[in-house]
Every structure is written in structure tokens, then in C-alpha cells.
Amino acid sequence: MGGTPPETVHLPNPLLAEPAGSLVASEPTPEVLMKQLDDVPEWHPIPVNYPPQFPDNYPPEFPTLDTDALYRVYNRRKNKVLDWLGDAAIEAAIYLAMYPTLSACAQPITASMGNLCNALASKSFLSHLPLLYGLQLQLPDARRADKERSPFPNMKRMGDLFEGVVGVSLQRCGYSMTLRWLHSLFQPWVAHAHQREDTPFVSAVDKDLYQKRMRTLAGAPVAPRDERLISLDCLVVEAPLRIALHKGSISAAIGENSWEKLDITRLGLSGDYPHPPPLEALDPVILTAALTDTSYYLHFGEDVKFNEGYRSVGQHLLHLAATVLTVRLAPGSTSAQLDEIRISCTCFPVFALVGLMLNVHRHLRTVREAADSTCWISPAESAAAFCSLAGVTYLQVGWDGFLSWVSDILSPWILAAAAEKFLGDKGAQSRRAHRLKAQEKAAENRKQKKKQSKAALKLNQLQDRKSATDARSRYAGDSPAKSRHMKVRPRSSEC
Numbered sequence: 187m188g189g190t191p192p193e194t195v196h197l198p199n200p201l202l203a204e205p206a207g208s209l210v211a212s213e214p215t216p217e218v219l220m221k222q223l224d225d226v227p228e229w230h231p232i233p234v235n236y237p238p239q240f241p242d243n244y245p246p247e248f249p250t251l252d253t254d255a256l257y258r259v260y261n262r263r264k265n266k267v268l269d270w271l272g273d274a275a276i277e278a279a280i281y282l283a284m285y286p287t288l289s290a291c292a293q294p295i296t297a298s299m300g301n302l303c304n305a306l307a308s309k310s311f312l313s314h315l316p317l318l319y320g321l322q323l324q325l326p327d328a329r330r331a332d333k334e335r336s337p338f339p340n341m342k343r344m345g346d347l348f349e350g351v352v353g354v355s356l357q358r359c360g361y362s363m364t365l366r367w368l369h370s371l372f373q374p375w376v377a378h379a380h381q382r383e384d385t386p387f388v389s390a391v392d393k394d395l396y397q398k399r400m401r402t403l404a405g406a407p408v409a410p411r412d413e414r415l416i417s418l419d420c421l422v423v424e425a426p427l428r429i430a431l432h433k434g435s436i437s438a439a440i441g442e443n444s445w446e447k448l449d450i451t452r453l454g455l456s457g458d459y460p461h462p463p464p465l466e467a468l469d470p471v472i473l474t475a476a477l478t479d480t481s482y483y484l485h486f487g488e489d490v491k492f493n494e495g496y497r498s499v500g501q502h503l504l505h506l507a508a509t510v511l512t513v514r515l516a517p518g519s520t521s522a523q524l525d526e527i528r529i530s531c532t533c534f535p536v537f538a539l540v541g542l543m544l545n546v547h548r549h550l551r552t553v554r555e556a557a558d559s560t561c562w563i564s565p566a567e568s569a570a571a572f573c574s575l576a577g578v579t580y581l582q583v584g585w586d587g588f589l590s591w592v593s594d595i596l597s598p599w600i601l602a603a604a605a606e607k608f609l610g611d612k613g614a615q616s617r618r619a620h621r622l623k624a625q626e627k628a629a630e631n632r633k634q635k636k637k638q639s640k641a642a643l644k645l646n647q648l649q650d651r652k653s654a655t656d657a658r659s660r661y662a663g664d665s666p667a668k669s670r671h672m673k674v675r676p677r678s679s680e681c
Contacts, residue, residue, distance in 0.1 A: 247367075256324070280307055283376045285499055309341070409555065446535045446565070460540060463583070499577040503580045529614045546572055550567060576592070
């Protein structure tokens with residue numbers, strides 16, 4: 187993977203050498219390195235109660251980064267977009283580490299795994315990872331120039347720094363290599379999740395969807411369990427459905443009023459949109475398990491071949507791919523603008539509509555009425571099916587093939603969002619309105635501050651002139667008085 191920052195890896199923090207002499211070891215353990223700042227008031231301990239079993243080669247070798255790349259990471263003004271890019275890659279890597287050997291077997295997320303994912307993605311944990319490589323020793327000296335400030339780096343600063351390192355590594359070392367590095371970095375922390383005894387974790391949203399579907403059935407007979415495998419040829423979209431969706435006739439196409447109607451008339455979608463994934467590379471057995479809905483699993487029992495891991499992996503890989511494409515297609519945008527574009531294009535209504543266009547909903551195994559030949563699906567179910575398809579595609583074709591396919595699907599949405607021709611769902615529109623309002627308020631505050639600054643400067647100038655005038659007046663008024671009290675020396679009689 188490349189070299190390491192010079193004189194940083196496996197070096198203890200010299201600032202701690204005096205109070206904690208035990209850290210001055212030739213080869214401190216990863217646990218010691220990560221906890222070396224836990225006693226600093228600004229820091230918090232690692233939010234994971236059970237330390238993992240680290241392999242001998244942990245931490246994995248640091249990516250090769252040149253001086254210019256490291257400068258961008260350490261320069262706060264230049265690494266905002268890098269932080270944003272790195273954050274998406276970290277979340278994807280954590281879920282990839284959660285599922286190193288995905289198969290068609292049931293492997294639902296457990297409560298401990300879900301909680302661990304949230305803990306590992308937090309700044310409280312990420313801020314400890316740079317300490318493994320001594321990145322805190324590379325901070326500019328100006329950071330500690332103020333003697334009254336703490337000599338130790340700020341915890342949030344180190345978390346942002348690690349996200350920036352990941353972001354610049356994605357750009358310089360490639361996405362596949364960076365994801366492998368992150369996988370090796372997080373794997374020891376998530377390996378225990380597969381060994382701990384835990385019950386399957388089903389989110390409240392999935393439980394509510396299942397209960398809602400059962401209420402809709404109103405006691406009607408449920409269609410029997412279906413073990414047939416998906417025919418991959420059926421993922422090719424039919425022209426009438428594609429045309430209807432392109433015209434925005436969503437409710438006519440699916441007969442469901444709960445779908446949020448998105449204005450996609452200005453996207454400029456081609457006649458053959460969307461392209462299916464590389465079907466020859468997909469395994470029908472795995473895809474069938476991935477497209478098994480949680481309600482199906484809850485209704486028919488734990489022996490159902492069901493794996494929601496693909497959905498979780500696919501959702502976060504789609505998020506990362508959208509992040510990469512947004513940076514590429516909207517250059518010059520701020521991190522806030524990029525985030526707004528990405529949110530518009532990765533909201534669940536968009537994923538649900540794309541899943542519908544890909545015909546994936548017809549292969550989703552879910553609970554439905556036996557007498558009903560047509561099963562209307564909810565937006566959440568369609569979005570989950572699309573994410574599952576994305577997860578299977580990534581894990582079977584790799585990053586390059588996955589990004590190429592997702593680029594064909596999401597690029598029109600991203601370009602339209604960047605040009606404000608597509609505003610996303612109601613949530614994305616609300617976020618955009620909030621950002622614009624905040625910008626207007628900030629501009630008004632700057633204008634008011636500038637006006638106050640000019641007024642203060644003018645007042646100071648008037649006060650200075652008045653003070654100068656008063657001084658001259660006092661001097662002029664005091665001169666005659668002084669002359670009256672001056673002693674005149676008498677002239678000499680000799681003159």
C-alpha cells in the first residue's frame with residue numbers, strides 16, 4: 187500500500203513521555219497508542235468497551251501520500267471537501283468489514299453490530315485512529331504557539347484530520363486500495379460482532395412496515411412461501427413502464443398514493459435509462475436472498491434465506507459512489523453545496539423510483555395476499571430492493587464495475603441537482619431552503635458588522651479630531667495666563 191509518514195508510525199507521543207514514562211516503549215501496542223491521550227481533559231475514551239484482538243501487523247501500512255497531499259490534509263481551509271469525501275468512505279468501509287463473507291445464508295444485523303457501527307463512525311472513535319500513525323506529531327507548530335492553550339491536539343480536530351486523510355487517499359491512491367486499507371483498519375473492531383451471542387436486530391421501521399402490511403391484508407390468506415430463484419433476464423426494464431415513469435406518471439404505474447411525486451421532467455433521461463447491472467456476474471441464489479424483504483423473514487421464520495447485509499452494504503456504497511460522482515461533476519462547489527446535491531440524489535424516494543425503473547420490485551419476496559396477482563410495494567421496500575441489488579453488484583464485480591454502473595444511473599440526477607433542475611424530495615428542498623436562509627442571514631450579519639465597523643471607525647476619527655482640537659484649545663488658552671505669571675528679568679543698567 188505504500189510507505190508511512192516519516193518518523194511517525196509506532197512512535198509514542200513525546201508530550202506524554204514525562205507524565206507517562208511507560209509509553210516510551212520501542213514498540214507500544216495499538217491499544218496503548220490509541221489511548222495515549224485519554225487522560226487529556228479535552229479527550230474522551232474510545233467508545234467501545236471491549237478491546238479487539240489485534241493482528242501482529244496492525245495497524246495496516248499507511249497509504250503513500252506526497253507532501254502536497256499532506257499539506258491539503260493539515261490545511262483546514264483546503265480539506266473541507268476531503269473531510270466530506272472521507273466520511274462517506276469510512277461509513278462504507280465499516281459496513282464492508284461487518285460482512286467479510288456475505289452469502290445466501292441468513293445473516294441479519296444484530297443489535298450489538300448496529301450499535302458498534304454507530305460507535306466506530308463517531309468522531310469519538312475516529313479521533314483515536316491518527317494516533318496509531320503519529321499524525322498528531324505532524325500538526326503545524328502554529329497550533330501550539332499559544333502557551334496558554336493546551337499543548338495537546340483537539341479531539342475533534344484529529345477526527346476531522348483522519349477523514350481528510352481518507353479523502354485524499356481516495357484521490358491519490360484509488361478507491362479500491364483505500365477501501366482495503368480501511369477494511370484492515372476496522373476489521374479487528376468488528377470481528378467480535380460475529381462471535382457474540384445476540385438476537386437478530388430488526389429496525390422499528392421494518393417492524394412497522396410488516397405490521398402495516400398485515401393490517402392491510404386484514405386477515406386474508408397470505409401467499410405461500412416461494413423458493414423460486416430470480417430470473418436475471420427479467421431485470422431488463424420494459425419500455426411501457428419506462429416511458430410512464432419518465433413522464434412522471436408514478437401513481438398510474440404502481441397504483442400507490444404514498445409515493446412522493448418527484449419532478450423528473452428536467453432530468454433529460456435517455457430512452458434506455460436505467461441500464462441494468464452486469465447481469466452475467468450476479469449469482470441468482472445470492473440475489474434472491476438479498477431481495478427477500480424483512481417482512482417475509484418475519485412472517486415465514488428464521489430458516490428463510492434472507493440477508494439484509496446486502497442492503498446495508500449497498501446503501502452505504504451508493505452513498506459513497508454518489509459522493510465521488512458529486513465531487514467529480516460539481517467541481518468548485520463547497521462541501522455544504524456538495525452535501526445538498528448528494529442528499530437530493532440519494533434520498534429514499536429517488537432510490538425507490540430507480541428500483542422501480544429497474545423492475546427489481548417484481549422480484550422482491552414480501553408478504554402479500556394469496557388471491558392478489560399484483561402486490562403494490564411501498565417506497566421503502568422499493569428503495570431497500572435497489573440498495574440490495576447495489577450491494578450484490580459491488581461485492582461480485584468490484585468497485586470499478588460498480589462505480590461505472592452507478593455513474594450511469596446517478597449522473598443525470600447529480601447534474602440536474604447541481605444545475606437546480608432537480609430539487610430532490612421535500613426533505614432535500616427544506617434543507618436547501620434552510621441553507622439559503624442561513625446564507626442570507628450570514629450575509630446580512632456581515633453587512634451589518636461592516637456598517638458597524640465603519641460607524642465605529644468614523645466615531646473614533648471624530649473623537650480623535652475633537653481630542654486634537656481640545657488639546658490645541660487648551661494650549662492656546664493657557665499661553666496668555668502663563669505669560670502673565672512669567673517673571674520678567676530686569677534689564678541691566680549697563681545696557
